[in-house]
Amino acid sequence: MAELKVNLSGLELKNPLIPASGTFGYGLDFLDFFDVNEVGSFAIKGTTLNPRYGNPLPRIAESPSGMLNAVGLQNPGVHEVVEKVLPELRKVYMGKVLANVSGFSVEEYRECARLLDQEELTGIIELNISCPNVHGGGMSFGTDPASAVEVLKAVKEVTTKPVYVKCTPQCPDLPEMCRKLEENGADGLVLLNTWLGTRLDLRTGKPILKNITGGVSGPGIFPLSLYRVYQIAPLVNIPIIGCGGVSSASDVIEMMSAGATAVELGTACLTDPLCVPRILEDLQTLLKDLGIDDINAIIGRAHK
Amino acid sequence: MLRAQKLTIKENTQLNENTFKLVLQGDVPQDLKPGQFAEVKVPGFSLGRPLSLNDFDQESVTFVYRIAGKGTKELTTLKEGELDVINGCGNGFTLKENEHVLVVGGGIGTAPLLPLIRALKENNCKVDVIFGFRERKETLFEEELKALGVGFWITYDSEGNNVVTKMLELGKEDLYFYACGPLPMMAALTNASKASGQCSLETRMGCGFGACMGCSLQLKERTARICKEGPVFAKEEIIWQNLK
Numbered sequence: 001m002a003e004l005k006v007n008l009s010g011l012e013l014k015n016p017l018i019p020a021s022g023t024f025g026y027g028l029d030f031l032d033f034f035d036v037n038e039v040g041s042f043a044i045k046g047t048t049l050n051p052r053y054g055n056p057l058p059r060i061a062e063s064p065s066g067m068l069n070a071v072g073l074q075n076p077g078v079h080e081v082v083e084k085v086l087p088e089l090r091k092v093y094m095g096k097v098l099a100n101v102s103g104f105s106v107e108e109y110r111e112c113a114r115l116l117d118q119e120e121l122t123g124i125i126e127l128n129i130s131c132p133n134v135h136g137g138g139m140s141f142g143t144d145p146a147s148a149v150e151v152l153k154a155v156k157e158v159t160t161k162p163v164y165v166k167c168t169p170q171c172p173d174l175p176e177m178c179r180k181l182e183e184n185g186a187d188g189l190v191l192l193n194t195w196l197g198t199r200l201d202l203r204t205g206k207p208i209l210k211n212i213t214g215g216v217s218g219p220g221i222f223p224l225s226l227y228r229v230y231q232i233a234p235l236v237n238i239p240i241i242g243c244g245g246v247s248s249a250s251d252v253i254e255m256m257s258a259g260a261t262a263v264e265l266g267t268a269c270l271t272d273p274l275c276v277p278r279i280l281e282d283l284q285t286l287l288k289d290l291g292i293d294d295i296n297a298i299i300g301r302a303h304k
Numbered sequence: 305m306l307r308a309q310k311l312t313i314k315e316n317t318q319l320n321e322n323t324f325k326l327v328l329q330g331d332v333p334q335d336l337k338p339g340q341f342a343e344v345k346v347p348g349f350s351l352g353r354p355l356s357l358n359d360f361d362q363e364s365v366t367f368v369y370r371i372a373g374k375g376t377k378e379l380t381t382l383k384e385g386e387l388d389v390i391n392g393c394g395n396g397f398t399l400k401e402n403e404h405v406l407v408v409g410g411g412i413g414t415a416p417l418l419p420l421i422r423a424l425k426e427n428n429c430k431v432d433v434i435f436g437f438r439e440r441k442e443t444l445f446e447e448e449l450k451a452l453g454v455g456f457w458i459t460y461d462s463e464g465n466n467v468v469t470k471m472l473e474l475g476k477e478d479l480y481f482y483a484c485g486p487l488p489m490m491a492a493l494t495n496a497s498k499a500s501g502q503c504s505l506e507t508r509m510g511c512g513f514g515a516c517m518g519c520s521l522q523l524k525e526r527t528a529r530i531c532k533e534g535p536v537f538a539k540e541e542i543i544w545q546n547l548k
Contacts, residue, residue: 022516022517023511023515023516024515025514025515025517029513029514029515029532030515032305032306032307032513033306033307033308033513045517053520053522053527054517054520056546057507057508057519057520057521057546057547058507058508059508059510059517059518059519059520060351060508060509060510060516060518060519061508062349062350062351062375063350064350065350066350067350067351067510069510069516069518071516071517071518071520074517074520074527202373208508218350219350267350269511269515270351270510270511270515270516271345271350271351271352271511272308272388273308273390273511273513273515274308
């Protein structure tokens with residue numbers, strides 16, 4: 001058996017597989033399918049200060065190799081998450097989570113992060129400045145380095161845990177964004193959130209999604225996200241979590257070869273709720289074939 | 305309970321122009337209920353197709369489905385082999401006992417009502433059924449209803465009739481009802497009925513088991529995932545314009 005343990009800013013993960021925010025709820029919806037303790041970690045649903053219903057229906061469309069979502073950060077609000085949801089999770093899950101913090105103002109990000117930082121379950125704060133489905137928040141912080149740095153600094157002031165920033169592919173100058181985030185104290189990067197897209201109804205010719213646009217995810221975007229990880233990895237000295245269309249053991253190996261220390265699995269969790277145990281099994285077979293006995297050996301090998 | 309499983313195609317046959325019957329065999333959950341559905345994966349398509357249970361027993365599940373787009377069209381071509389299925393999705397209907405009830409279905413929405421009618425009869429309910437279709441050639445389940453020995457009426461849009469006018473004409477608007485069909489039909493029925501009832505809803509879904517929040521609906525007093533807390537809701541809870 002190959003060694004799968006990886007380390008993210010001092011947090012040891014038993015394997016590099018992390019179900020992505022918004023595709024794993026708060027972990028509880030997967031208990032029917034498998035022991036959620038098998039994951040390396042997982043990112044909780046994007047959490048805001050106040051409860052949010054999100055966008056009107058329909059929120060989902062399909063694409064030939066993936067899907068679009070325009071959920072719009074539906075969540076019960078940080079107070080309910082801290083008081084009710086995480087205590088439930090603690091009964092069944094022994095690991096740590098990436099606490100995904102979202103918001104519409106610097107102050108909201110700060111307060112939400114402060115509350116989640118105090119949770120024993122929180123291993124890493126995942127700063128979501130990349131949600132494409134909300135207006136006046138989310139991604140608007142992630143396309144402008146000055147705004148992103150402002151949010152990051154505010155959150156760093158009130159947190160003790162590593163802060164990873166989840167970036168958006170809609171950022172016009174991602175290398176510059178990532179350099180600025182590292183300079184200003186980001187402990188790691190999550191590359192990347194979904195890609196903005198739409199689908200039209202065949203009969204009416206109108207957008208399927210009530211929100212018009214949604215975030216495109218799934219195997220179809222894998223090469224796009226992989227390239228961005230490949231591009232950014234040599235430019236920064238902080239860990240990267242690769243995210244975008246990862247759905248197989250070979251995708252995991254490619255993403256880590258490009259420079260990621262771990263990967264997030266998004267759409268794969270929705271289309272195959274057993275993807276984590278499946279990929280873990282395949283990963284062992286694949287690593288054996290490749291003659292690799294410690295997965296850390298492949299991190300960034302594309303650049304060596 | 306929910307189960308992600310592979311099931312074997314036993315039958316996939318055409319019932320009428322746009323409607324097919326799919327029977328899948330295997331180790332199905334033993335606690336399936338009328339009104340529940342399964343996410344059936346069609347090879348080559350990312351998302352599962354949520355198909356309601358038309359019948360089930362200890363070793364098989366049956367779906368009667370309509371061609372709604374490319375995915376369901378592709379599904380009709382699959383005659384053998386295995387399909388990935390997430391089985392046991394949703395809450396299902398809450399069954400009455402020893403009551404006189406009305407079951408109302410429209411189009412392909414009649415499919416999940418067959419096991420419901422059987423279960424209601426087992427619960428010693430007197431069941432009246434009104435099914436509506438656009439035209440005669442789309443009729444489903446007429447033989448099954450005859451065999452079940454329930455009172456039933458079938459309406460056709462093409463003949464200027466529908467399930468709501470039929471209910472009023474028959475004076476059955478005071479009966480507790482169960483409904484599944486097009487949203488405008490269920491909204492009109494909810495309005496016209498003087499009794500309480502349950503409606504089975506649909507929307508575009510992502511995962512089908514509650515993880516993605518893609519089908520979350522604002523009800524009058526709460527927010528609920530159609531795939532998990534639903535698809536069946538009490539009529540009093542539903543705000544119909546939130547589904548448009």
